[in-house]
Amino acid sequence: MTRLSRPAGKKTALWLRARMLQAIRAFFFSQGYLEVETPLRIPSPLPEAHIDAIPSGEWFLQTSPEICMKRLLAMGYERIFQIAKCFRGGERGNLHLPEFTMLEWYRQDADYTQMMEETEDLLTFVAGELSLGNALAFRGDMILLKRPWPRITVREAFARFSDTPLEEALKREIFDEILVSAIEPRLGRNRPTILYDYPISLGSLARAKKEEPAVAERFELYLGGMEIANAFSELTDEKEQRRRFAKENSHRLSCGKTAYGPVEPFLRSLGRIKSAAGIALGIDRLAMVFTQAETIDDVVTFTPEDLEMESDI
Amino acid sequence: MYSASDLKKGLKLKLDGEPHVVVEFNFVKPGKGQALYRTKLRNMITGSQFERTFRSVDNFEQADLQEKKMQYLYIDEGKYCFMDTETYEQVFLAAEQVGDAKNYLIDNLEVDILFFENKPLGVTLPNFIDLIVAEAEPWAKGDSVSGNTKPIKIATGHQILVPPFIAVGDKIKVDTRTDEYITRVK
Numbered sequence: 001m002t003r004l005s006r007p008a009g010k011k012t013a014l015w016l017r018a019r020m021l022q023a024i025r026a027f028f029f030s031q032g033y034l035e036v037e038t039p040l041r042i043p044s045p046l047p048e049a050h051i052d053a054i055p056s057g058e059w060f061l062q063t064s065p066e067i068c069m070k071r072l073l074a075m076g077y078e079r080i081f082q083i084a085k086c087f088r089g090g091e092r093g094n095l096h097l098p099e100f101t102m103l104e105w106y107r108q109d110a111d112y113t114q115m116m117e118e119t120e121d122l123l124t125f126v127a128g129e130l131s132l133g134n135a136l137a138f139r140g141d142m143i144l145l146k147r148p149w150p151r152i153t154v155r156e157a158f159a160r161f162s163d164t165p166l167e168e169a170l171k172r173e174i175f176d177e178i179l180v181s182a183i184e185p186r187l188g189r190n191r192p193t194i195l196y197d198y199p200i201s202l203g204s205l206a207r208a209k210k211e212e213p214a215v216a217e218r219f220e221l222y223l224g225g226m227e228i229a230n231a232f233s234e235l236t237d238e239k240e241q242r243r244r245f246a247k248e249n250s251h252r253l254s255c256g257k258t259a260y261g262p263v264e265p266f267l268r269s270l271g272r273i274k275s276a277a278g279i280a281l282g283i284d285r286l287a288m289v290f291t292q293a294e295t296i297d298d299v300v301t302f303t304p305e306d307l308e309m310e311s312d313i
Numbered sequence: 314m315y316s317a318s319d320l321k322k323g324l325k326l327k328l329d330g331e332p333h334v335v336v337e338f339n340f341v342k343p344g345k346g347q348a349l350y351r352t353k354l355r356n357m358i359t360g361s362q363f364e365r366t367f368r369s370v371d372n373f374e375q376a377d378l379q380e381k382k383m384q385y386l387y388i389d390e391g392k393y394c395f396m397d398t399e400t401y402e403q404v405f406l407a408a409e410q411v412g413d414a415k416n417y418l419i420d421n422l423e424v425d426i427l428f429f430e431n432k433p434l435g436v437t438l439p440n441f442i443d444l445i446v447a448e449a450e451p452w453a454k455g456d457s458v459s460g461n462t463k464p465i466k467i468a469t470g471h472q473i474l475v476p477p478f479i480a481v482g483d484k485i486k487v488d489t490r491t492d493e494y495i496t497r498v499k
Contacts, residue, residue: 050347090318090348090369093340176346177366184343202345220344230344255370 038068
């Protein structure tokens, strides 16, 4: 058996990670949020074109706690948060683990702009609790946490950082390629940066903007060129959500993947949600920023590969 | 056939009709977007390196690469000739395909020849080979300070640093990867 070498900084990173989780919980309790735990095993994930669930018996491991969290919203839980393991098939890289930890929180009577502010509040609070001050050294940059954080729309980002305008990128189906190669590396280098207002086709669970129906009320937070969080003003229109899921599933089928669903109880609960917004934030990646880690491997106890190796004591 | 999820450092695949090796690899996936496989590839024929991003639906052929033990025979008009000692089949490599290996190509040396779809691509030397010293200055008095070395030449004209006691006609073992003298061979 190959031996697994323990990097010297791992223990320090795990201590920081634990204190970070403590601080996150303290923040949400202070804001009146209820911490919930929902089942990890679910009958079906929500149909999304590019997210693959890992089967568990007849059911699946959750790809995010979204289904149960939104059902709780519909049941009248106004402010809820969860720190949960999520599972996604085929995802392994410097920033990806097939099993990772996600923080999700949902808030009634809020939209995505309020979630932007609350995310600023949260990260500023956590950095303070960890005594990291208001500047984070990460990947060779100093990221100043001073608020408000810069915001840039997806359209502006394409105009500024890419030779290909947004419409053309969508038409030629190279949106993702341009995003990862030309745009993401430039975001959040000196200040946390919010990328927002996605084309509606890229926000299947997000509400459309009233004044601009082709745009979804969705944002992503970037720190040091790395995506940290994804948020929506939640779509609560059952009919529209059905249409969007059908589209996502037909995309899955066209790529030779299986369709997901049905997710009837979820769909039927949507109408009972009052206006709400929700956000998912990668705990492992946030820990990377706070511990100046090179890869996601540095902030978890074991990677899947580690589990097949003997560890040094 | 390989699919994009098979990609990793060191994988050899056929692209645009030529063999390529993956020298850098990273999996990326934007939020709700598709999985992308970013690679840096080296063309095994031309040596040129470039970046290429693949999608999970992309497939590629394995590169049909084989290594065969062959004997170096001679050089003629810039072409290096190698022979399969069992079938007597001969192949030729150009100077740029042989590269620095030319420094150690002594007659009858057994080497590995890399073939792509039955066409010879390049040569791999054994890590250690025994060589006869062809040219050397005699051991002058006062050269015996420990750690001292002197340059000698082998039959190919290649220069190697050896201890001062090595003389013309001696057999020495050399690491072909580093040009380092290892020992004198009895």
